[in-house]
Amino acid sequence: MSDVSAAPGEELAVDRSKMRVSSTEVAIEMVDVNKWYGEFHVLRDINLKVMRGERIVVAGPSGSGKSTMIRCINRLEEHQKGRIVVDGKELTNDLRKIDEVRREVGMVFQHFNLFPHLTILENLTLAPIHVRRMPRREAEEVAMLYLKRVKIPEQAHKYPGQLSGGQQQRVAIARSLCMNPRVMLFDEPTSALDPEMIKEVLDVMVGLAEEGMTMVCVTHEMGFARQVANRVIFMDAGQIVEQNEPEAFFTNPQHDRTKLFLSQILH
Amino acid sequence: MSNPSVYVRAAMAPAQPAPRSTVGVAGWLRTNLFSSLWNTVLTLLAIALIVSIVVPTVRFTLVDAVWSGEGREACLAANGACWAYVKAYLPQFIYGRYPIDERWRVDLVYAMLALGLVLLMVPRIPAKGATLAFMLLVFPVVAFVLLTGGGLELDGGLIPDDVMAPSAFRFWIEYGAVCAVLLALAAALAAWQGASVARTLRNLAAALAVLAVVLLAVSVDVGLEHVETANWGGMLVTLVVAVTGMTASMPLGVLLALGRRSNMPVVRLASVVFIEVWRGVPLITVLFMSSVMLPLFLPSGVTIDKLFRALVGVALFNSAYMAEVIRGGLQAIPRGQYEAARALGLGYWQMMRMIVLPQALRLVIPGIVGSFISLFKDTTLVLIIGLFDFLGQIQASANSATWASPVTGISGYIFAAFVYWIFCFGMSQYAGFVERRLDTGYKR
Ligand SMILES: Nc1ncnc2c1ncn2[C@@H]1O[C@H](COP(=O)(O)OP(=O)(O)O)[C@@H](O)[C@H]1O
Ligand SMILES: [Mg+2]
Numbered sequence: 001m002s003d004v005s006a007a008p009g010e011e012l013a014v015d016r017s018k019m020r021v022s023s024t025e026v027a028i029e030m031v032d033v034n035k036w037y038g039e040f041h042v043l044r045d046i047n048l049k050v051m052r053g054e055r056i057v058v059a060g061p062s063g064s065g066k067s068t069m070i071r072c073i074n075r076l077e078e079h080q081k082g083r084i085v086v087d088g089k090e091l092t093n094d095l096r097k098i099d100e101v102r103r104e105v106g107m108v109f110q111h112f113n114l115f116p117h118l119t120i121l122e123n124l125t126l127a128p129i130h131v132r133r134m135p136r137r138e139a140e141e142v143a144m145l146y147l148k149r150v151k152i153p154e155q156a157h158k159y160p161g162q163l164s165g166g167q168q169q170r171v172a173i174a175r176s177l178c179m180n181p182r183v184m185l186f187d188e189p190t191s192a193l194d195p196e197m198i199k200e201v202l203d204v205m206v207g208l209a210e211e212g213m214t215m216v217c218v219t220h221e222m223g224f225a226r227q228v229a230n231r232v233i234f235m236d237a238g239q240i241v242e243q244n245e246p247e248a249f250f251t252n253p254q255h256d257r258t259k260l261f262l263s264q265i266l267h
Numbered sequence: 268m269s270n271p272s273v274y275v276r277a278a279m280a281p282a283q284p285a286p287r288s289t290v291g292v293a294g295w296l297r298t299n300l301f302s303s304l305w306n307t308v309l310t311l312l313a314i315a316l317i318v319s320i321v322v323p324t325v326r327f328t329l330v331d332a333v334w335s336g337e338g339r340e341a342c343l344a345a346n347g348a349c350w351a352y353v354k355a356y357l358p359q360f361i362y363g364r365y366p367i368d369e370r371w372r373v374d375l376v377y378a379m380l381a382l383g384l385v386l387l388m389v390p391r392i393p394a395k396g397a398t399l400a401f402m403l404l405v406f407p408v409v410a411f412v413l414l415t416g417g418g419l420e421l422d423g424g425l426i427p428d429d430v431m432a433p434s435a436f437r438f439w440i441e442y443g444a445v446c447a448v449l450l451a452l453a454a455a456l457a458a459w460q461g462a463s464v465a466r467t468l469r470n471l472a473a474a475l476a477v478l479a480v481v482l483l484a485v486s487v488d489v490g491l492e493h494v495e496t497a498n499w500g501g502m503l504v505t506l507v508v509a510v511t512g513m514t515a516s517m518p519l520g521v522l523l524a525l526g527r528r529s530n531m532p533v534v535r536l537a538s539v540v541f542i543e544v545w546r547g548v549p550l551i552t553v554l555f556m557s558s559v560m561l562p563l564f565l566p567s568g569v570t571i572d573k574l575f576r577a578l579v580g581v582a583l584f585n586s587a588y589m590a591e592v593i594r595g596g597l598q599a600i601p602r603g604q605y606e607a608a609r610a611l612g613l614g615y616w617q618m619m620r621m622i623v624l625p626q627a628l629r630l631v632i633p634g635i636v637g638s639f640i641s642l643f644k645d646t647t648l649v650l651i652i653g654l655f656d657f658l659g660q661i662q663a664s665a666n667s668a669t670w671a672s673p674v675t676g677i678s679g680y681i682f683a684a685f686v687y688w689i690f691c692f693g694m695s696q697y698a699g700f701v702e703r704r705l706d707t708g709y710k711r
Contacts, residue, residue: 076606095461102612113607117626117705126621127611172607179611 012202014227015210021230022052026085027183027214028073033082035068042068043079044238050183050216055209057225057246058218060235061261066218069235070185073216074105087182103131106176110188112168114160120147120171121156124178132179139178146174150204166197173204184208186217220265226250234258328681342672349670349678356664360682363500363655369492372413373503379406380510388697390704403514404477408484414507416493419485435486442482446475496574500655502686504574508581508646508656513639515582520589525619527594538590545587550648553580558652577649585642592634596627629705636698640691658683 028050035043042065050056058066071077072084075091075098084091086101115123124143128134134142147153150170152163160168169189176184186205190198202224209215209228219225225232225246232249234242236257242249250266253259300310331347335354342349353360362370383402386392411417422433423441431437450471457467499507526538545553557576565571600623608618628635650659661679664670 074610076609099612099614102610105610107607107610109603109607111603113601113603115604115607115622115626117629127613130617130621131612175611 012199012206012223012227014206018210018212019055019230020053020212025052026050027052027054027087028216029083029085030069030072031083031085033069033072033079033084035072035077035079035081042238043072046082046238046240048233048240050214052182052214053212054214054231055229056216056231056233057229058216058233058235059220059222059225059261059265060241064235065238066235067187070107070187070216070218073183073185074102074107076107103179104181105183105185106179106181107185108169108172108176108187108189110192112160112165112172112192114168114172114175116160119157119159120152120163123160123171124175127175128178143174143178146177147171149177149207150174151200164197165193166200169193169197169201170204173201173208177208183214183216186215186219188218188220190219190221222250222266234261236261339668339670339672339675342670342675342678345672345674347674348681349672349674350682352664352670352675352678353682355670356661356679359664360501360657360660362503363660364498365494365500365503366492366498369494372491372494376410376413377506379409380506404481407514408481411485412489413491414494414499414503415496416489416491417485418488418491418493421482421486442479446472449475496572499574501660502657504649504654504659505643505646505657507574508578508649509643511578512581512585512642512646516585516589516638516642517635519582519586520593521624523586523590524593524597527590528597542587542590545584546591548584550581550584550645551651553584554648554652556580573652574654577652577654581642581646581649585638588638589635592631592638593627595634596629596631597623599630600627629702632698632702632705636694640694643690643694644687657686 026049028048030046030048033043033046034041046069048069058070060066068077072079072091073086079091087104089097089101091098091101114120115126118126121140121143124146125136125139128139128142129136144153144156147156150173152167152170155163155167155171160171163171173189189205190201193201198221202221205215205217205224206228217224217229227246229246231243232246233240234249234253234255234257242253242255242258244252244254249258250262253262301307327347329347331345333341333345333347333349333351335341336344336351337355341351358367358370362373365373383398383406386398387395387402392398421435421438423431423438424433425441425444426437431440450468453467453471454464457464523538523542526534527542529535529538554577557580558573561571561576604622604626605618608622613621646656647658649656650662655663661683662676665676665679
């Protein structure tokens with residue numbers, strides 16, 4: 001048997017020509033961010049600076065706080081100490097700022113979270129129409145454009161329940177893209193999928209990276225990390241333990257915890 | 268190939284017909300009714316029970332019934348139901364003591380309601396939004412004016428009488444002042460919350476303007492004779508109480524359910540207290556309070572219509588129940604739905620209106636219809652505060668000297684039961700239809 005989780009990554013065809021990391025423009029900045037769930041200290045002194053155009057992969061054992069960290073970036077979770085600045089807007093209790101940030105930051109979830117009572121097209125046009133106040137016709141045109149990009153325009157009038165997991169996840173990505181975000185967050189987008197569907201989702205993500213999208217991906221697809229990421233971050237127990245370029249990260253991990261994790265995940 | 272003992276079938280084996288004993292009428296009967304001795308005994312017992320109920324019922328209500336005739340003699344001669352009496356009193360059962368010459372007004376309201384329901388309930392008819400807006404905004408006002416005669420006297424009361432005499436003018440001055448205060452408060456709140464002040468003001472101003480139009484509409488004299496609610500009765504009272512109760516309890520129930528799940532402790536506490544207080548009190552008590560106790564708390568000279576008080580009581584009572592039904596639906600919506608909506612930048616009310624409530628309400632259609640059905644039947648309780656609803660009207664007429672006979676009362680009650688059953692059965696059938704239609708196959 002071949003290694004299923006590594007296999008799709010090896011087949012990814014990546015064109016790096018347009019991937020460009022800005023050296024001046026900061027997309028996300030987290031400074032000494034701390035968060036507690038009650039007594040439980042889930043994020044400890046997180047410092048992370050993501051430049052425009054960067055593709056960051058976040059890895060780490062289950063429960064290490066990866067989801068919590070990226071959910072703080074669009075304020076699905078509130079941090080209690082430190083500063084988070086997204087696109088020049090600091091996240092505080094100011095609802096207007098939070099809404100502005102959410103409009104600019106797309107998020108893709110492990111379980112897709114499509115709206116089951118709406119058709120695929122309605123899922124895609126809802127936010128552009130009601131949040132961006134785009135005319136319906138225009139929103140539908142944009143939606144069809146993105147459905148073509150994720151290669152399922154023929155499903156536009158079906159309901160999410162009628163699609164396969166891989167198709168649903170591609171719809172979820174298209175739904176975020178319809179808001180024309182400047183940053184995309186992915187929280188284990190392929191870990192709820194059957195192996196044969198992983199590649200179709202990763203292909204869409206590679207396409208995004210090739211166009212220069214700023215991305216933060218929590219994923220254990222190490223093939224994707226190797227070929228697409230420009231930086232891999234390793235988290236454990238609420239801390240960023242180590243970060244490096246993918247090649248160095250995989251071939252020469254510094255910390256014992258990273259080594260242990262890599263040995264478990266790469267067999 | 269190397270092993271000749273292996274046999275591989277080259278073609279699909281043809282499907283075999285099912286055993287004769289499980290198909291057809293005889294098969295169905297055998298498997299379902301007579302599969303065992305015990306089952307056979309039960310089946311025979313059930314048949315005996317059904318026959319012993321159905322035969323006398325059919326005999327009493329159809330075969331031996333009296334269909335025409337005048338006065339108690341007709342009923343006294345009957346061995347079965349006296350439908351002649353029901354026929355004679357039918358107008359009273361429908362309109363109560365509403366003046367005969369004005370009954371066209373009630374008919375018009377019935378017709379509008381029926382038309383509106385058909386337009387809303389048949390899926391193929393377009394423009395649901397416009398129809399719904401009409402039925403929720405325009406229809407109640409028109410129905411109010413038609414049924415009561417309109418010309419409600421609004422003369423204000425905030426400015427003392429010795430400063431300014433009661434008049435419509437005083438009322439509208441006060442209305443303007445209250446609006447100004449509300450707008451200022453809303454603007455301050457919006458600014459403090461970081462929401463858009465302009466949009467908040469625009470929405471509130473629109474709502475207040477609509478309210479002003481409604482108040483104007485119910486207060487102008489349209490030249491209709493005034494009909495006291497004390498003269499309303501029969502199906503009219505039943506429908507007014509039931510329809511108002513249902514329409515008001517839905518939005519109130521939604522707000523209370525959302526309030527109970529709110530992050531704001533004050534809102535949550537208020538919702539919990541409201542819901543638990545109303546759910547802890549029997550409807551009869553609520554009605555008694557509204558008719559006997561409430562007037563004691565009102566300043567002398569102020570009277571509130573008895574029917575109106577009952578309406579408010581029924582609406583609030585049922586909104587508490589509705590809130591719990593809807594809360595059940597809200598709890599079933601996965602957290603991911605909220606998160607996806609939030610991540611897309613939808614605000615709280617957008618998220619609730621477009622994502623959460625449509626799914627939650629769909630899940631609890633059976634519960635909502637159950638509440639509607641019990642509300643419809645509970646309207647009969649207004650009898651105890653002296654309002655004559657459909658059942659009350661029937662009961663009152665059964666004792667009238669002109670028709671009194673041993674079968675008059677029974678006939679009336681059978682008729683009442685039949686009519687209530689038609690309404691309730693219709694509601695439950697329609698709910699089943701909606702449920703099947705809305706099923707988009709996402710319950711995987
Ligand atoms: N809402 C919550 N309340 C309390 N604890 C939570 C909550 N969400 C997550 N946690 C805990 O926080 C830790 C980090 O969770 P998470 O960020 O989901 O980890 P990861 O995504 O890396 O698996 C886990 O131990 C988890 O049990
Ligand atoms: Mg996680």
